[in-house]
Amino acid sequence: MDDGNPLDDYRSQALSLDRADSLRAFRQRFYVPPGTIYLDGNSLGLLSRDAESALSRAIRSWKELEIRGWLEADPPWFYLAETLGGQCAEIVGAAPEEVVMSGTTTVNIHALVHTFYNPQGRRTKILADELDFPSDIYALKSIIRLRGLDPSEHLILVPSRDGRTLDEEDIAAHIDDSVALVFLPSVLYRNGQLLDMEYLTRKAHERAIPIGFDCSHSVGAIPHEFTRWKVDFALWCSYKYLNGGPGATAFLYINRVHFGREPALAGWFGSVKEKQFDMSLEFKPARSAGGWQISSPSILSAAPLLGSLAMLREAGLAAVREKSLRLTGLFQDMTDELLSSAPYGFSIATPRPPERRGGHVALVHPEAVRISAALRDRGVILDFRPPDIIRVAPAALYNTFTELWELVRHLREIVERREYERFPGERGAIS
Numbered sequence: 001m002d003d004g005n006p007l008d009d010y011r012s013q014a015l016s017l018d019r020a021d022s023l024r025a026f027r028q029r030f031y032v033p034p035g036t037i038y039l040d041g042n043s044l045g046l047l048s049r050d051a052e053s054a055l056s057r058a059i060r061s062w063k064e065l066e067i068r069g070w071l072e073a074d075p076p077w078f079y080l081a082e083t084l085g086g087q088c089a090e091i092v093g094a095a096p097e098e099v100v101m102s103g104t105t106t107v108n109i110h111a112l113v114h115t116f117y118n119p120q121g122r123r124t125k126i127l128a129d130e131l132d133f134p135s136d137i138y139a140l141k142s143i144i145r146l147r148g149l150d151p152s153e154h155l156i157l158v159p160s161r162d163g164r165t166l167d168e169e170d171i172a173a174h175i176d177d178s179v180a181l182v183f184l185p186s187v188l189y190r191n192g193q194l195l196d197m198e199y200l201t202r203k204a205h206e207r208a209i210p211i212g213f214d215c216s217h218s219v220g221a222i223p224h225e226f227t228r229w230k231v232d233f234a235l236w237c238s239y240k241y242l243n244g245g246p247g248a249t250a251f252l253y254i255n256r257v258h259f260g261r262e263p264a265l266a267g268w269f270g271s272v273k274e275k276q277f278d279m280s281l282e283f284k285p286a287r288s289a290g291g292w293q294i295s296s297p298s299i300l301s302a303a304p305l306l307g308s309l310a311m312l313r314e315a316g317l318a319a320v321r322e323k324s325l326r327l328t329g330l331f332q333d334m335t336d337e338l339l340s341s342a343p344y345g346f347s348i349a350t351p352r353p354p355e356r357r358g359g360h361v362a363l364v365h366p367e368a369v370r371i372s373a374a375l376r377d378r379g380v381i382l383d384f385r386p387p388d389i390i391r392v393a394p395a396a397l398y399n400t401f402t403e404l405w406e407l408v409r410h411l412r413e414i415v416e417r418r419e420y421e422r423f424p425g426e427r428g429a430i431s
């Protein structure tokens with residue numbers, strides 16, 4: 001250590017963490033925009049060369065094989081949803097036939113919640129939480145309305161005590177005999193809290209209530225054990241930590257104990273594969289997660305995942321999680337030591353214990369919207385979430401410890417020079 005200047009000490013620490021990083025080589029396989037520090041992988045993961053060449057191969061097979069690509073492309077388009085589902089199953093702790101690539105996150109919420117929500121007798125309510133992602137709540141309310149029920153009565157949103165976090169005990173206390181279904185996020189999109197899915201599943205099952213999770217903010221960042229936890233269903237997007245590209249086709253998981261069920265939103269791609277082209281008017285759903293597909297899979301929106309999922313499996317989720325926790329841990333320490341006192345005034349809204357954190361850290365500051373604009377102006381890409389949160393999402397496969405140190409340096413300068421005052425106090429259409 002040098003003369004004890006904490007900023008310099010952290011720089012040395014970040015450099016040596018980078019040198020010792022076993023995942024260091026993966027960064028070279030991504031298109032990291034030159035001159036920028038990209039910390040927005042929880043909104044849109046970066047393009048990798050692996051994903052790009054998988055997409056190029058799909059375009060070439062369309063060009064060369066036209067309709068024959070459904071069976072002759074490598075891998076065949078007709079089975080691509082199941083193929084990718086099987087690969088993704090490996091990183092969520094499920095059997096291959098329990099996961100399929102299909103639709104988009106919100107469409108999958110409709111497909112699965114409609115299947116598992118069976119209001120009967122006193123059990124009529126869906127349990128969610130007040131910190132949930134808005135689209136999830138819109139979907140739940142519309143599903144309740146479609147059943148002829150009133151969301152103001154039948155959707156229970158577990159309140160947060162501090163406006164930022166949820167207490168699993170509070171959620172458990174709301175799981176009573178009026179609840180027909182529990183549907184929760186794995187990681188809260190704003191503050192990055194990771195909920196204890198195993199505990200919540202146990203609590204729901206103690207009362208024989210099905211439970212599902214939206215894992216958009218956790219798959220690809222943390223290991224999941226759906227089979228061991230006995231989760232009934234789950235769904236997640238692929239454009240965040242899975243680096244599948246903007247609007248990439250999503251995934252869903254159905255616990256095998258539910259394979260006999262009738263998918264609520266039927267469509268021909270959910271058919272038993274061998275029967276689909278019989279063109280029968282009797283729908284025969286596949287006895288697998290594949291039964292919950294609706295339409296032809298979007299091959300070009302799925303192809304990049306062949307590259308990016310292979311890369312994630314090569315890296316190993318345990319190593320990804322370990323590095324991710326080191327990255328976010330370092331950033332929390334630097335915030336405490338270098339950004340919390342006057343004049344900086346930053347704090348952290350994400351719970352500190354590793355088992356309660358997802359892949360990003362929520363940095364709190366009253367000037368968050370203007371500071372995130374000033375960061376962008378300096379080439380640091382991350383996002384703002386109202387009212388006062390800057391989300392810092394270091395991705396284990398392509399971010400470095402030194403980039404987080406650079407972020408801290410930028411934040412200090414932006415505040416010291418009151419640079420943020422040059423930026424408007426409103427966010428853009430997308431932030």
Ligand SMILES: *Cc1c(COP(=O)(O)O)cnc(C)c1O
Pocket residue numbers: 104105106107133135136185189214216217237
């Ligand atoms: C990203 C995300 C979504 C996005 O939904 P789309 O249907 O893919 O636009 C929904 N819910 C959660 C919890 C998310 O994190």
